[in-house]
Amino acid sequence: MRVAREVFIAAFVLAAFCRSSAGAPGESDQAAAERVLGPRWIQLARRSGMVFVGTVLSGGTEFGKTDRVPSVPVASPVLPPSVPQSVLRFRIDRAIAGVQPGQSLTIREWAGAQMLHASMRKGEHLLLFLYPQSRLGLTSPVGGSRGQVRLDATGTYVADPPAFVNRHPPVRSPVTTAQLERAIRWARGE
Numbered sequence: 379m380r381v382a383r384e385v386f387i388a389a390f391v392l393a394a395f396c397r398s399s400a401g402a403p404g405e406s407d408q409a410a411a412e413r414v415l416g417p418r419w420i421q422l423a424r425r426s427g428m429v430f431v432g433t434v435l436s437g438g439t440e441f442g443k444t445d446r447v448p449s450v451p452v453a454s455p456v457l458p459p460s461v462p463q464s465v466l467r468f469r470i471d472r473a474i475a476g477v478q479p480g481q482s483l484t485i486r487e488w489a490g491a492q493m494l495h496a497s498m499r500k501g502e503h504l505l506l507f508l509y510p511q512s513r514l515g516l517t518s519p520v521g522g523s524r525g526q527v528r529l530d531a532t533g534t535y536v537a538d539p540p541a542f543v544n545r546h547p548p549v550r551s552p553v554t555t556a557q558l559e560r561a562i563r564w565a566r567g568e
Contacts (some may be wrong), residue, residue, distance in 0.1 A: 410553045413563035414536050416524060423565035425520050427510025431472035431533055431555050432483070432545050434502045437465065463487065463516070466498055468506075471533050475566060476510075480492040498526070503533035505555060529555065 411419045473479040477520035508517045519525030528537045536553040
């Protein structure tokens with residue numbers, strides 16, 4: 379009788395575990411996204427023109443030069459020579475929206491916008507939410523630092539929760555980029 383009871387309890391616990399993990403993957407992905415990206419993560423995902431996990435290949439500053447998107451009509455495609463721009467080049471490791479996997483992507487932003495987010499260094503792995511490019515080909519992370527999530531050395535897990543999430547309980551279990559990708563795609567209706 380005791381063995382049958384233990385088998386019944388083990389089967390019940392196993393069934394409950396399988397139901398909770400398989401029955402609601404979207405809920406756990408969405409909860410993970412909220413823990414990492416904050417309570418307005420859905421707006422963050424929807425406002426982005428490009429979302430990807432990438433590795434910073436290089437960075438620097440240029441003055442007045444832009445590579446605008448050919449499909450965007452522009453009266454003057456070149457910024458005045460005195461306007462400094464931050465230029466960053468990424469390798470797209472995981473494409474989520476607006477980019478292709480393996481692509482080498484160069485982004486440009488007005489250098490003054492760098493005060494709104496943490497600097498990005500060569501070799502770093504990041505999950506980035508970027509605004510659609512402006513008429514002059516400039517972009518920046520959506521919501522400043524909120525659109526820039528640091529990942530571990532493998533680019534698989536969130537390294538640190540952003541400072542604005544400190545009011546939430548600390549991240550106890552590691553959050554993967556796969557979880558965040560599923561939540562972002564759900565938020566964007568994909």
